[in-house]
Amino acid sequence: MNGAGITLLLVDDDEMIRDCISAYLEDEGYNVRCAASGEEALDVIAAIRPAICITDLRLPGMNGEVFICQAHRICPETGFLLHTGMAYVLSDELRAIGMTAGDIFLKPIHELSSLTKRINGIASGVNRDAGD
Secondary structure, three states, X not given: OOOOOOEEEEEOOOHHHHHHHHHHHHXXXXXXXXXXXXXXXXXXXXXXXOXXXXXXXXXXXXXXXXXXXXXXHHOOOOEEEEEEOOOOOOOHHHHHOOOOHHHEEEOOOOOHHHHHHHHHHHHOOOOOOOOO
16 A cells, blocks of 8 residues: 555546546555546535546546646646546646646556556656656
């Protein structure tokens, strides 16, 4: 277990994905909160100010990119990871807030340890360009 003391927010409209990833992360010692939409997640971000937010790109209502931009304004100290089922190139807006290609994970993640490695790197302030 390596996630002790790190609070995460997982945003995905697919309940099975939320349940599976959150269960894994909780087993690794992280404090995990979940949201099914960007709108719901904005409320959670404001309330808990997580260290890291993992979000799907395709969400009902606002998409993951719009959510990240708005969430960053609420809580600029939160790091963001994208978990998506489609090929995606970071927008200039997401690059401007410090995201890199190493912050994008394609579904399904076959080795969830790669996700926890990135989470721990961001939480410890390791170079955000890892994986770029």
